[in-house]
Amino acid sequence: MPERLKVACLVACVMSLCNADRVVMSVAVVPLAAKHGWSSSFLGVVQSSFLWGYIFSSVIGGALVDRYGGKRVMAWGVFMWSLATLLTPWAANHSTLALFAVRAFFGLAEGVAFPSMSTLLSRWFPNHERASAFGISMGGFHLGNVIGLLLTPILLTSIGISGTFILFSSFGFLWVLNWAYQVTNDPQDSPFISRSELRLIQAGKSNDSLKKSSNFPPLRLLLSKVPSWAIIFANATNNWGYFVLLSWMPVYFKSVFNINLKQAAWFSAVPWATMAVSGYIAGAASDFLIKAGHPPIFVRKVMQSIGFIGPGISLLCLNYANTPAVAAIFLTAALSFSSFSQAGYMLNIQDIAPQSAGFLHGLSNSAGTLAAIISTIGTGYFVQWLGSFQAFLTVTAALYFVSTIFWNLFATGDPLF
Numbered sequence: 112m113p114e115r116l117k118v119a120c121l122v123a124c125v126m127s128l129c130n131a132d133r134v135v136m137s138v139a140v141v142p143l144a145a146k147h148g149w150s151s152s153f154l155g156v157v158q159s160s161f162l163w164g165y166i167f168s169s170v171i172g173g174a175l176v177d178r179y180g181g182k183r184v185m186a187w188g189v190f191m192w193s194l195a196t197l198l199t200p201w202a203a204n205h206s207t208l209a210l211f212a213v214r215a216f217f218g219l220a221e222g223v224a225f226p227s228m229s230t231l232l233s234r235w236f237p238n239h240e241r242a243s244a245f246g247i248s249m250g251g252f253h254l255g256n257v258i259g260l261l262l263t264p265i266l267l268t269s270i271g272i273s274g275t276f277i278l279f280s281s282f283g284f285l286w287v288l289n290w291a292y293q294v295t296n297d298p299q300d301s302p303f304i305s306r307s308e309l310r311l312i313q314a315g316k317s318n319d320s321l322k323k324s325s326n327f328p329p330l331r332l333l334l335s336k337v338p339s340w341a342i343i344f345a346n347a348t349n350n351w352g353y354f355v356l357l358s359w360m361p362v363y364f365k366s367v368f369n370i371n372l373k374q375a376a377w378f379s380a381v382p383w384a385t386m387a388v389s390g391y392i393a394g395a396a397s398d399f400l401i402k403a404g405h406p407p408i409f410v411r412k413v414m415q416s417i418g419f420i421g422p423g424i425s426l427l428c429l430n431y432a433n434t435p436a437v438a439a440i441f442l443t444a445a446l447s448f449s450s451f452s453q454a455g456y457m458l459n460i461q462d463i464a465p466q467s468a469g470f471l472h473g474l475s476n477s478a479g480t481l482a483a484i485i486s487t488i489g490t491g492y493f494v495q496w497l498g499s500f501q502a503f504l505t506v507t508a509a510l511y512f513v514s515t516i517f518w519n520l521f522a523t524g525d526p527l528f
Contacts, residue, residue, distance in 0.1 A: 237315020
């Protein structure tokens with residue numbers, strides 16, 4: 112197996128764990144809410160608490176990745192978020208303040224995952240394979256939803272809330288041990304890579320991407336360019352919709368269609384499984400189009416347009432679903448289309464900022480996290496106020512359409528930083 116593919120598989124595994132550890136709380140919050148008497152609005156605050164730390168660590172983590180590389184930053188992040196996962200049930204039983212603190216620490220640690228992934232894959236893969244590598248890694252991320260949604264209800268009934276969190280945290284500690292001995296920041300530092308594979312990787316990169324920078328990128332310069340804002344706005348929109356679905360789908364199926372937690376988990380898991388497949392298809396299609404001679408920015412705009420228009424239409428249709436099966440179909444379509452964003456704004460970060468990709472990714476992730484906090488809490492208040500999910504789904508669809516226009520007007524493929 113090529114060494115770069117091993118790196119992509121290890122990244123896919125940890126991204127799967129990254130999302131699974133989030134989803135455990137999204138499912139476990141239902142019995143926790145019943146135990147502690149939490150309202151719908153307060154449940155939204157609990158769901159969003161990990162984002163309070165996540166919003167700060169994305170930028171700092173991205174800058175650290177640009178300076179120290181993705182290997183070390185990713186390893187420390189996984190160790191710390193696994194520790195937070197381990198402590199979550201204790202915190203929930205101790206006090207609300209302790210739960211908020213642990214979940215915020217969890218988010219603080221997870222904020223480094225995406226900048227680390229982005230930088231590592233850009234170092235280990237030639238330009239014409241980057242979209243496929245992202246597809247593999249993000250496929251793991253989305254499968255983490257499936258693992259969390261399907262396993263958590265079973266584990267909750269068999270080993271209890273504490274046992275469930277202990278099991279998932281142990282996976283993280285084991286991964287860190289393997290990661291420390293298998294991966295390097297740059298392929299040319301790897302003792303396992305062959306000379307032919309190293310030549311292939313280096314031949315498929317631009318001169319800008321081969322350079323290394325030890326300085327933190329200029330924030331004012333990044334924010335002075337409209338293409339940076341196109342990426343920031345796209346990330347915010349993507350996270351807005353993504354976290355509404357991630358945090359609220361089990362509750363949606365239980366409250367709208369009155370089905371139990373295990374059934375809700377199955378209906379919620381199917382869309383995420385298809386998202387893992389469609390994300391890889393989007394990456395492979397993107398690489399194919401670039402190899403065929405199409406300009407990278409044209410490919411990025413096509414993929415991002417699919418990634419926003421598709422979910423927008425699907426969420427509008429979801430308002431008219433009258434059975435859980437029909438709702439699952441529209442949710443599957445929404446998430447499958449949204450995975451095309453992986454071959455849109457996510458890859459465009461490396462296009463325009465090869466020397467500051469980690470920092471720009473972290474900056475856009477912070478904006479995305481703020482949007483996720485607003486949407487996660489806002490959904491709870493809308494549901495409590497109006498007694499329905501429809502209004503918020505319509506607002507989310509409108510945001511997708513506006514973001515599509517902004518992206519196509521201002522995104523560029525030229526290196527700027």
